[in-house]
Amino acid sequence: VVQAHEKASTPPMSMRADVGGRTMPMSLGFPPGSLSGPWVATTMLGKRVGHSKLMQTWSSEALLQPVHEFDCIVIVDLEATCDEGSNPKVTQGAQEIIEFPWILVDLKAPGGPAICDRQQRYVRPVMNKTLTPFCRGLTGISQSDVDKAPELKDVVDAFAEYMRALTMQGKTCALLADGEWDFKVLLQSEAKRKNLSVPSYFRSFFDLRSIFTKFKGMQRPSLKRMLTACGLDFEGKHHHGMDDCNNIARIALALVTDGYRFRKIDLSKFPESYDPMKDPFVKDFNRNGSNQPYRAPFTHPDRVVRIRGLPWKATVQDVERFFTPLPLASKPQPIQLTKDSLGRPSGCGFVEFGNREAAQWAIKTCHKRYLMNRYIEVFPLAEKDEKPTPAAPKENKRNNQPNTSGTEKKTPTSKSSTQSTVRDAAENKKTAVGAIGSNNGASTSSSVRLRGLPWSATTEDIIKFFEPLQLANGSAIQLMKNKRGRPSGLAIVEFATMEDAQQATKEYHKKYMGKRYIEVHPI
Numbered sequence: 001v002v003q004a005h006e007k008a009s010t011p012p013m014s015m016r017a018d019v020g021g022r023t024m025p026m027s028l029g030f031p032p033g034s035l036s037g038p039w040v041a042t043t044m045l046g047k048r049v050g051h052s053k054l055m056q057t058w059s060s061e062a063l064l065q066p067v068h069e070f071d072c073i074v075i076v077d078l079e080a081t082c083d084e085g086s087n088p089k090v091t092q093g094a095q096e097i098i099e100f101p102w103i104l105v106d107l108k109a110p111g112g113p114a115i116c117d118r119q120q121r122y123v124r125p126v127m128n129k130t131l132t133p134f135c136r137g138l139t140g141i142s143q144s145d146v147d148k149a150p151e152l153k154d155v156v157d158a159f160a161e162y163m164r165a166l167t168m169q170g171k172t173c174a175l176l177a178d179g180e181w182d183f184k185v186l187l188q189s190e191a192k193r194k195n196l197s198v199p200s201y202f203r204s205f206f207d208l209r210s211i212f213t214k215f216k217g218m219q220r221p222s223l224k225r226m227l228t229a230c231g232l233d234f235e236g237k238h239h240h241g242m243d244d245c246n247n248i249a250r251i252a253l254a255l256v257t258d259g260y261r262f263r264k265i266d267l268s269k270f271p272e273s274y275d276p277m278k279d280p281f282v283k284d285f286n287r288n289g290s291n292q293p294y295r296a297p298f299t300h301p302d303r304v305v306r307i308r309g310l311p312w313k314a315t316v317q318d319v320e321r322f323f324t325p326l327p328l329a330s331k332p333q334p335i336q337l338t339k340d341s342l343g344r345p346s347g348c349g350f351v352e353f354g355n356r357e358a359a360q361w362a363i364k365t366c367h368k369r370y371l372m373n374r375y376i377e378v379f380p381l382a383e384k385d386e387k388p389t390p391a392a393p394k395e396n397k398r399n400n401q402p403n404t405s406g407t408e409k410k411t412p413t414s415k416s417s418t419q420s421t422v423r424d425a426a427e428n429k430k431t432a433v434g435a436i437g438s439n440n441g442a443s444t445s446s447s448v449r450l451r452g453l454p455w456s457a458t459t460e461d462i463i464k465f466f467e468p469l470q471l472a473n474g475s476a477i478q479l480m481k482n483k484r485g486r487p488s489g490l491a492i493v494e495f496a497t498m499e500d501a502q503q504a505t506k507e508y509h510k511k512y513m514g515k516r517y518i519e520v521h522p523i
Helices: 002-009 060-064 133-139 143-147 152-168 181-194 208-216 223-229 241-257 316-322 356-365 392-400 406-433 459-465 498-507
Strands: 016-019 022-025 039-045 052-058 072-076 097-099 102-106 114-119 173-177 204-207 304-308 335-339 345-352 369-371 374-380 447-451 477-481 487-494 511-513 516-522
Touching (some): 072 152, 072 241, 097 133, 097 181, 102 152, 102 241, 114 241, 152 173, 152 181, 173 181, 173 241, 204 208, 208 223, 208 241, 223 241, 304 356, 316 335, 356 374, 447 498, 459 477, 459 511, 498 516
Antiparallel strands (some): 016 022, 039 052, 072 102, 102 114, 447 487, 447 516, 477 487, 511 516
16 A cells, blocks of 8 residues: 555656646656756655655746747848939939848857858949949949849849748748848838839848847947947948948847847838838938938928927827918828837928918927927928027017917026026137137037936936047036026037047937937037
């Protein structure tokens, strides 16, 4: 009876339990070392003296640890025709892909994730067959490379055949690119112009910059900044497709080493009906001296105004009520609200009116009027974002602004006082560093002015915001306060060199600090 009782108390070797979606043995008949890793042996004392059961369960850490949902990642980096100058030979609407390289990364290789294949294809342009000197110097691609290359349709077909072969091997794959531009704008625009069919996986891909922002917390990272954050140096030539692919692969492998897992939830997607030529946020990245949002050409530009400073929760209906009773253009979308690279409201937009007089009246009477708890700036279409507001409209604003609550009357006074304090600090800063202003008003200072800082921002936050730029020694950062001694959201930052200050105004303007974008203006 005792022997029978002991046999009944001991679980058979074949007994198994379904834990965490996986079937695992529950007995003790494992070879040495088989209980290592995430497995935890939990001893549960039985009711009978001298008997115990050991149950194998997943630890909570192992249950929460994600795994790769793809077998392979295919990294693609496209290069296209381009030019510089005020009158470039190649514009954004006529860019053509001239290099189409890719690298295959096996995420589930026996020795760990690794690069297992490289392919490079040059593409022959059709609209602008001769590469500009700027394009050849930027990409390192020679004219002979593209002259003997196939057209885009043949290269896309070859890539589709490569992806089809991976699928036939039973591998699940996804694309990885440095940002959304290559697939969402460059490839999509050229495919629509040339009436080409593009596989659907180009509309559902991993965006390295978005992944890096979520995983590392770096806002709007560039390829070189991501490499620096991973402790890596740039290899090869920037804007050479294959070299960029290789550096993207190195960053991806570094992220995997740090614990990142490629999952479907992180895929960036856009619909098949998306047309980049009609997206007002798409920017022209040619070196033509303009960094204005690219937008579909307006039939009557003199009837269009730009608005800035919208609350993030503002809707098209709110903007329409803001400009009431001025007549809007009789078209499907007279109001266009733009979004940033992360798909969030940018606080800017375009409004097209029914006639030129209405647009001029909007600029004259609605400039710096309040919508919700923010004042809205209204500019003509031709002006740049960085151009300061003329002094004349300020008096018109006071004369024409509706008589609202006393709180709104006090706000401009407080803002004016704060701006005066900033200007005084800027002048003192210029004197301290020995800056000399030119006759035409161009800035030669190594300091910049920040606007839009969170009230909780500290000097350490600003130093981290401008990494890897070098700030001046000593009191390089001055946080401005308003009349009541509270943070005003303004600051003066002095850099070690004038070049760093110029780079800050170009590359860090409207970069995000937390949930707010920061405006960086020269002094």
